[in-house]
Amino acid sequence: MARKRIVIIGGMATGPKAAARARRLDAGAEITIVEKGTVVSFGTCGLPYYLSGLIGDLDELRRTPAGLRRDEDYFWRQKRIRVLTRTLALEIQREKKRVALFHLDTGEKSFLPYDQLVLAVGAEPVIPPLAGRELEGVFTLTHPDEAQAIAAAIKHWGVKKVAIIGAGVIGLEVADALAGRRLSVTLIEKMPQLLPGLLDPELAGLLAAHLERQRVKLALGVQVLGLEGDDAGRVRRVVTGTGAVEADLVLMACGVRPNVSLAREAGLKVGETGAMAVDEYLRTSDPAIYAGGDCVENRHLVTGRPVYTPLASIAARHGRVIGTNVSGGRERFPGILGTTVLQAFDYNLGRTGLLEKEAAGLGLAVRSTLIAGTDCSHYYPLHGRLFLKLVTEAGSGRLLGAQALGPAEVVKRLDVLATAIACRATVADLINLDLGYAPPFSSALDPVHQAAGLWQNLEHGLAVAVTPAALKRELAAGADLQLVDVREPEELGERAIKDRRVKNIPLGELRERLPELDRNRGVVTVCELGVRGYEAARLLAQEGFTEVRFLSGGLAAWLDEREG
C-alpha cells in the first residue's frame, strides 16, 4: 500500500500539532508542513513577555521543554516530518489533489501532491486603511520579526511615547509590557470601553479605572483618523477625532482576520463569519481537506452558532483532532466557549461563554449577577479582590457565560465555570459544587458559590440588585432615593459616596433606626462588597419597605468604576 501523503499548510500552531499527532498514529505517512515564514512551531502568545523583558530571547519561544529548537531539522530528526519554510502555497488543485508551491528563496515553483490536506494558514492582523500607516515606527504584533523590530526601535530610537490602537487582548498585554519599561502608553479604542469583545461595560469600567491608576492614558470611544510623521518618515502622532496623541511608536492591535483566500480560490466553503467553515470533524467542504486554527470558524457551545474566535488554545486542540482524523480516526471537535484570559497590570481577567450584551443581543432572557469578593479567606494575608459576573438564562438558570477580573486568582473560577457551561449546568448546580477549600486557595464558600447563591436569591425575589452604573445614572437624573450606607463609621473615610441622599446607618443599628427612613420612598442599601447591603435590603423588605434595592458589587465596584 502506498504511503499516505499528508500535506499541512501553515507551521505555527495547528499545523505542527496535527503533524506530530499524525506521525504518532501513522508511522508510514509522508508528512510535510509548508510554511511561508522562516520559523515554525513558535509560541506567539509569548511575544508580549519578550517585549516586557520577562523572556530574554525570542528563541525561547520555539524551544521544547528540553531545550531543543523546533526547526526543520528537529521535525525531521525527531518526527520524520518534512518542513518547507519560506514556501508559499499558491494554489490548491483539488481535482489533481496537489498544492502549487512557490519557493521564496529560489523563486522556483513545484507541486506537492496530497491524500489529505490540512489548512492551518492562520490569520493576518487587520490594518485599518489609515493615512500614514506606512510610516516607520508603526507596527503590528503577530510574528517574532515584528517583536524584534519593536524591541529594536525602543532600544535604538529613544522611544518615549507609545500609542496602541485597539484595546483588545494584544493591546492590553503590550500596554502592560511597555508601561513596565517606563514608556508612556496611550490606549486608543474606537468602542467606548476596553476589551469590547471580552467584557461587559461594568467590568471594563473597573479595568479602566485600574489602568488609569497605573498611569495608562485611555482614549475610549475615539476614532483614529490617521498617523502623522516627521520629515524622516517616522511616526510622531496619532490623529483622532478628539485631538492628536503624541507617539513615537504606534502598535496597530485591531484584531486579526482569517486567511481564506487560498481556500476561497479553491472553492472551499467560507462561513458567515468570514472564516473557513468546517464540520465537527474539522473537515472543509472537500472531504480530503481539513482546516483548523485561526483560519476557521467554530461552533459556539452555548448558541450553536458559528463564531470567529482565533485563540492559540483552540488552535492547539484543533491540531490534535485533525492529526487524528487525517490518520483515519474520527474524532469530533465539540465547539468552543471563547474562553479567553489575560494578565495585564497585575490584574487577571477573562471571560467564558457569552457576555450579557451578546446574550441579550440573541434575544435571550438574561439574568446577570455581579459579586465583589476575595479569592481566598479574607483573614489570609495574601488574599486579593475579585469581581465575578455570571450571565445566565433567567428562570432556567442555565449558565450562559461568566467574566471575572481583579488582582486575585480569577482564572480558576473561569475554568470551573467553563467546565460547568460545557456540561450544560445551571446555577443550581454551582451552589453546592464541591470545590477545594483551604485558606490559601479560597474561602469556605468560593466566589463561584457566592455568585450562584446571590443569583438564586435574586431569582427567588429575596432582593433586588442595582448596578453601580444604573445607580449613578439615577442619582445624576435627580432620583428621589434614600441611600443607606450600612458600613461601620470607621470604614467610610474617603470611600464614601458623596451625595446628600446618603445616610450612614451601620447594619447593627438599622433595626433601631428604621424610623429615620421614609417607607414611602425608594431605598438603596450600600456596603463595601454587597453582602451587608443585601442583608440590609432583606431586613428592610421584611420590615415592610416596598421599594428596596441593594448596590451589587458594593462600593468596591462603585468607586473603582470608571464611566465607559
Add this chain to the structure above:
Amino acid sequence: MARKRIVIIGGMATGPKAAARARRLDAGAEITIVEKGTVVSFGTCGLPYYLSGLIGDLDELRRTPAGLRRDEDYFWRQKRIRVLTRTLALEIQREKKRVALFHLDTGEKSFLPYDQLVLAVGAEPVIPPLAGRELEGVFTLTHPDEAQAIAAAIKHWGVKKVAIIGAGVIGLEVADALAGRRLSVTLIEKMPQLLPGLLDPELAGLLAAHLERQRVKLALGVQVLGLEGDDAGRVRRVVTGTGAVEADLVLMACGVRPNVSLAREAGLKVGETGAMAVDEYLRTSDPAIYAGGDCVENRHLVTGRPVYTPLASIAARHGRVIGTNVSGGRERFPGILGTTVLQAFDYNLGRTGLLEKEAAGLGLAVRSTLIAGTDCSHYYPLHGRLFLKLVTEAGSGRLLGAQALGPAEVVKRLDVLATAIACRATVADLINLDLGYAPPFSSALDPVHQAAGLWQNLEHGLAVAVTPAALKRELAAGADLQLVDVREPEELGERAIKDRRVKNIPLGELRERLPELDRNRGVVTVCELGVRGYEAARLLAQEGFTEVRFLSGGLAAWLDEREG
C-alpha cells in the same frame, strides 16, 4: 401566628451560617445558637497560619471582612440571633420539642423549646489511648485555645523538637508551620505513606521526597507505642515500634470523630460511618431536626454511598441549605466529592473524588493516568512542575477522581475536575474543554487536556505505561529489560537512572539506532516528563517492537519519588 423557634446547637461553622440564612429568610423567627465554648463563628482552618506566624492574632479568625468581631453582641445587633456561649446541650427531649441546657458559668439548667432544631455539633479530635497522653506538651489542634497553648509553649519552653502523630491534612499543615519557625519536625504516621486518606501511594511518595528535601523527618508505617516525659511531667519523647523520637512538643493529629452522643441518646439515626445520618435535605430521622457539618455523613457523588468527610467547605454549604430548609424552603444537598486541598512546604496538593485504591476497592475497573507537566507555558519564567493523576472507569472513561501535587497551580485543575465529575463527565469531555489560556496561567494544552489525551491514547492501545514504582520493582527483581533514555545527552547529568540496563538514545537518533535494540526483549522508554517517552514508545511499536512501555510521569516522577 407564633414566631417560629429555631434552635441551633453548635456555633462554629454550620451553625452560624444556618442561623444567618434563616434570619434573612424569616424576619420573625426566634433564632438561638447554643455553644459550649466561648467563641463562635471562628475560622478554625486558619489555626495553622497562626502557628506559622502568618496570622498575628487569633482574633483575626473571628472577624468579618469589615473588621467586626463575630461575638454574641455582633450576632444580636447585626442579625437578631441570640448566642448562648458556655452552654452545654445536655439532652434533646424530642417529644416535648425542647433542649435541656446547662450553663457552665452559673451551673444552672434550663430548657429551650424549638420548632426546628439544628445539630451542628461538630467533631472531636481522636486521641489514641497512649500511655503519657496526659503529659504537658501534648496537644491537639481543633480549637483556638489549643493553638494559643501551642504558641505559648513554643515561645516559653524553648521547644526545639516537635513530633506530629498523624500525617493527615492538619499534621502536614502544622509540620509546615512549625518547620518554618526553625523547629525540627518529625511526622509519624502508622500507614506507610503521607496523607493516606488523600493520595494514592505514588503521589504520596513524591510528596515524601519533597518533605525530606525540606529536612522534615518522616516515620511512615510506624506505630506509636506511648509518650514519655521528664520528672516535671513534660513530654520528652514518642516511643514507636522502630525506636524513640525525641520531642518536647507532640501534636496528636489523628483525625476527628463526629459528636453523635447527643443525637444517639435522643434516638436519632446514626449512619454506618458512625456519623449522623441525614437525608438529602439534611434532615435527621426526626423531621423537626436537621444536622450538618462535621457531625454528619455525606453521600458521595461518585459511589452514592455514605462517607464521613469533615471539611469546613462542606460545613459552610450545609449551613446555607439548612438555613433555607428550617425557614420553610426545600433545598437539596446533592452530596460531595471529598475535594480536599492544602498547601504545605510550598507544594499545593489535593484530590477530588475517589482515589485509585478506593475505586479499586469498590470493585470498579479502573484506569488511571499520571502526567508530569508544568502549570503554565514552559517558556514563561514563573512556571512550576506539577503531577496530575486521573482516576477513571476503564472503557467508559467516566471520571472517578483526580489528585494533583507540586509547587505549581494545581487547585485550579482539581476544581475543574471536581466540576466535571459532578457533571458526570467522561475523559472524552475533557479533551476539548475550552479552558482559559495565556502564558501566565496555562499552556495551550492545559495539564487537564494532556492527562485526558494520554488517557485516551492508553485506552486506544497506542502505548502502554509503566509507573515508576512498578518499574523499580521490576528492575529490583532483575527483569531483563532494555531501558531507553531518550533525553538529550546534556539533560542527563545527575538525573540519570543508575542501572546497567539503561541505554541513552536521544529521540532524534532513535530511528537510525534501532539496530542497537533487541526486538525480542522488553523495552521501556524514559524521558523527563513522559512525553518523549510516549513518542518513543509509539515509534518502537510502529517499528514492530512488541513489548514496549514508557515511563509515565518520566524521570520527574522517578527521581522525586520516595518509596512508601
